[in-house]
Amino acid sequence: MLNTRLEDTDVLIIGSGGAGLRAAIEARRYGVKVTVVDKVVLGMNNSTRYSGGGIKAALPGILSTAYTTQYECPREHFRQAMIHGEYLNDEALVEIMTFEGPARVLELKSLGVDTFDAMYLKVHYPHGSGLMGPLVNTARKMGCTLRPGMVITRILVEGGRVVGAAGVDIYRGRCAAFRSGAVVIATGGAAETFLRNDTTVNTTGDGYTLALDAGASLRDMEIVQFExxxxxxxxxxxxxxxxxxxxxxxxxxxxxxxxxxxxxxxxxxxxxxxxxxxxxxxxxxxxxxxxxxxxxxxxxxxxxxxxxxxxxxxxxxxxxxxxxxxxxxxxxxxxxxxxxxxxxxxxxxAICTLGGIAIDGDCRTDVPGLFAAGEATGGVHGAARLGGDGLLDPIVFGARAGRSAALASNVAPSVSKELVEEARAEVASVLAEGPANLEILGKLRDQVKRTMWEQVGILRTGEAIAAAIPVLDELAERVRATKVRSLRQFKSRLETLNLARVGRVIAGAAQRRMESRGAHFRTDFPQRDDERWMVNQFVRQDGRKLAYTERPIRLRTTELLKQSKFGIEVK
Ligand SMILES: Cc1cc2nc3c(=O)[nH]c(=O)nc-3n(C[C@H](O)[C@H](O)[C@H](O)COP(=O)(O)OP(=O)(O)OC[C@H]3O[C@@H](n4cnc5c(N)ncnc54)[C@H](O)[C@@H]3O)c2cc1C
Structure with a gap:
């Protein structure tokens, strides 16, 4: 019989990449109980670790990287990030990243990150291990509880507020639930949705489906960056x-x-x-x-x-x-x-998803008690990300999410038995004696990734995306109908389902945006169309349907609009 262990914590952080660990360290500074869970080994198999280690912030004379542009001041970094993001970025978030960035980067040294070579994490391979190792050690020394092998499957919401999260503990072979006043989603992106990608197999967009199912919005999901x-x-x-x-x-x-x-x-x-x-x-x-x-x-x-x-x-x-x-x-x-x-x-x-969970400057999502940071979020990079900002984002917003979550955890959440049982029953309903079905799941995963790469990849057309959407829906249904024998296999099934669901979200947003901007390129609409498409797209889960909405972009720094991205005419 599959049972559930219920644990108490003040702040639960899902994901142990740069964003999750930085959030944990910050939250712990407020003296609250912090638990970090990761579906694999802590800090080991994520984008932060396998990154090129190029981090960027306006630290003239201190920070110099081999392959990213230098900034004289945060204002210049801000301008470049907005121009590159082609204005889909949230100005307030970009301001926070670029103005707080220098201090956050320098502070990394005090967190044990001493392997910078002129602030370019180049000493180790993979480069990002120079960041990951020290952050894991610091979080551990500060007393954070670290739980590897814990796959979070749902955010627990009662009375319109987050009260914890549930999942499966694949190392111990049981279900797990956490009662916590605040939850931070730091699950990274979803580049694995594409057949050709440059990330670890874990970047399956779990945070996006967790957020959607909890009632939060995603934004700008059509934007995927390809290396x-x-x-x-x-x-x-x-x-x-x-x-x-x-x-x-x-x-x-x-x-x-x-x-x-x-x-x-x-x-x-x-x-x-x-x-x-x-x-x-x-x-x-x-x-x-x-x-x-x-x-x-x-x-x-x-x-x-x-x-x-x-x-x-x-x-x-x-x-x-x-x-x-x-x-x-x-x-x-x-x-x-x-x-x-x-x-x-x-x-x-595919290397990064630039859209993601919609947050404000304090990393709050639409759902009280739920926070998000890092690649799991949208709005920081807009339609294209500058080199080096991919690591700065989790470091800056991880810290903000940790602080916000610590402050919000000052409640005594109560989790009903029914809610915990519902999460357990959902897992149990998928487990069955009989064939493991791993081959079937592998094929479904491959079909999702192939469909996304071939039909929703770098060169997009409305026709190809329209043809991909029912295929992705059908693949998701086929995954839902597939049973597995063990909790480890449950993880593969969940990830395959998430790839199909996230692929569908990306395809829907890409189909709607009938223009080209940044990394989103429609061969049937090859020009940027500021008249019609100066909007951000948001999406929520509405029953089994996805509800997309648009919000007009109102730039405060309107002079940016007049600037050409490359200063050259691009064919
Ligand atoms: C190959 C590569 C090179 C890059 N190089 C650079 C670079 O040089 N400079 C730069 O600025 N950016 C770079 N980037 C981008 C940048 O590294 C990432 O955007 C950033 O590190 C993401 O950090 P994160 O903490 O948000 O997510 P991640 O580091 O990906 O961490 C997410 C964690 O969440 C866990 N998780 C996911 N789902 C669940 C779940 N359901 N339950 C429990 N845990 C879960 C994962 O296992 C993972 O450990 C690179 C990216 C890649 C892939």
Whole structure:
């Protein structure tokens, strides 16, 4: 018989990436009981850990990264983030990130993050481990309760307020429920929704479905960022190589051997010239353009085995041996593939979801007692994210969410037996003797990801998205009808269902936005349309349906609108 263990805590934090751990540390400073749960090992298998470690804040003279633009002051960082986000960002959130960012980055040292190399977390591989390890240790030392292997399946809401969360403890083989005055969703994004992606398999958008089911809104879900230089070489891992572009200035070529970026980004000169020299802008700040150019070449029949070629043959042999990053790339990423002899196949992959749970400046969601931070949220990056802001966001808003949750936890929540039993029964109803159905689930997961990549990916059309929507709905139904034998298998089933549900949310939002903006590109509406589409899209769950609404964007800093994103005419 599957039973439930009910635990008490003041603040429950779901997710142990940068956002979750920073929230935990902050909440604990207020003396409240803090519990951090993660569906896998704490701090180990998330985007923060596998990130490139490039963090950005206006710290002139202190913070200098190899491949992100420098800012002289927070105001300049703010302006750049808004211009890049093409105004879908919430100005208030961007102000908070850019103005609080410098202090939050410097403060990381006091939290044990001492592996910065000029504030570029480059010492370790994966780069983000230089951040993750110390944050886990600090949270533990401060007395946070850390619970790995805990998959949260629902937020418990009673009387319109959050009173805790429930899930399954896959390590101990039982259900779990937490009674807590405040819950923080810090579950990261949903890039795994796409067949080609550059994240861990855990980024399945669980936080989005948790928030929807609890009654909170998501925003700007159509915006998904794709990393250009993700390996597509048969037999090699699907990991990104952009450090190789940044450091070695590799050249992207089509099957005809052409250095094709020149066609798409007229300011680019053919040959091995760093992006910064050509644009005054780093590759990480222009990646949606590069990704689009790559898939356009393939769609036009100029691809090679469905991909393009990344040419690094000019890199001197000594450079590979002398540089730690390149040694790692050669050993782990390339597995003996000799990039000095032939170009490696690359194709973009999803890296981050930029939409997410709607929050205010204190990380409050629409549901009292429910907070969110990091990639799980929307509104910080708008339609495109600047390099380095992906790590700054969880550090800044993690701290804010922790503070807000600590303050809101000053209530004595009561969780009814019925609510806990409902959550347990939901899990039990999926478990059955008989076949494990893992193969079926694997196929369904693959179908969701393929549908999203092929029909709701980088080059979108209304027709393809319309065809994808019923497929995603049907796939979700098929997952719902699939039983499993164990709680570990339950996790795979839940994640597959979440991928189908989140894919559906993204597709719906992408279908509605009939223009192109930032990372959202509609080939049937290739221009940005400020007359019609200066709106944010919000979505809520309404029974089995999704209810989308629009809110007009009213910029306070209207002079921004007059600025061109790249200062060049882009075809
Ligand atoms: C390969 C890669 C490189 C990147 N490089 C950079 C970079 O150099 N600079 C930059 O600024 N940004 C970068 N980014 C983006 C940035 O790293 C992420 O946006 C950011 O780290 C997200 O942090 P987070 O804490 O919100 O989520 P994550 O770090 O992804 O953590 C989320 C955690 O939630 C847990 N979780 C999820 N669902 C559940 C559930 N149901 N129950 C319990 N736990 C759950 C997960 O297991 C995970 O541990 C990169 C991203 C990737 C994928």
């Amino acid at each position: 250009p230089y993700v390996q597509a070489e048969p037999g090699l891992p699907m990991l990104d190589r952009h450090e190789a572009e940044a450091e070695f200035h590799g050249v992207l070529r089509n099957a005809l051997g052409e250095d094709f970026l020149v066609k798409y980004l007229p300011a680019v000169k053919a040959g091995q010239v760093p992006f910064e020299e050509q644009f005054g802008m780093a590759l990480t700040d222009i990646r949606e353009r590069v990704a689009r150019a790559m898939v356009t070449e393939v769609a036009a029949g100029r691809g090679d085995q469905g991909a393009v070629l990344f040419d690094l043959r000019h890199v001197p042999a000594g450079k590979w041996e002398s540089d730690f990053a390149s040694q790692y790339a050669r050993k782990v990423l390339l597995r003996g593939f000799d990039v000095q002899k032939k170009p490696v196949h690359v194709l973009p992959g």
